[in-house]
Amino acid sequence: MNETIDDTDLRILQILIQDAKRSHKEIGEDVHLTGQAVGARVRKLQDLGVIEGYTVKWNPERLGLGLQAFVTVFMNSGDRHAAFRTFIASREDIVEVHRISGEGCYLMRVRTGTTEQLNQLLEELLHYGNYKMSLSIRVEK
Structure with a gap:
């Protein structure tokens, strides 16, 4: 694994764990990145197998x-x-x-x-x- 995961990646991951429906733009405001930069980091986390998918919380x-x-x-x-x-x-x-x-x-x-x-x-x-x-x-x- 040549790509490293930094603190910003971990913050993005924590935000998605809390609410996977948040837009990249919204997440970017929290981590001081553009929505496009957040999208690239999310794709990297998916490619590395850190993010395996998304789910729905249901009753x-x-x-x-x-x-x-x-x-x-x-x-x-x-x-x-x-x-x-x-x-x-x-x-x-x-x-x-x-x-x-x-x-x-x-x-x-x-x-x-x-x-x-x-x-x-x-x-x-x-x-x-x-x-x-x-x-x-x-x-x-």
């Missing part, structure tokens, strides 16, 4: 997806991992999956609308192994 409860759970999966055998990865890729209710060390093989964040939908997912998980589940009561941060 899943407004869409009836208010039930969130964390599920630790304990695989039955080593040859089930490939099938499990195919399974999780096909499920929209599985929001996030981490391969973990320590207790369990995978940690999943799941979001559904009803306990029945959650139960159906858990039943399907039994094809791959056992699980331990915790329901989210409230998001603190």
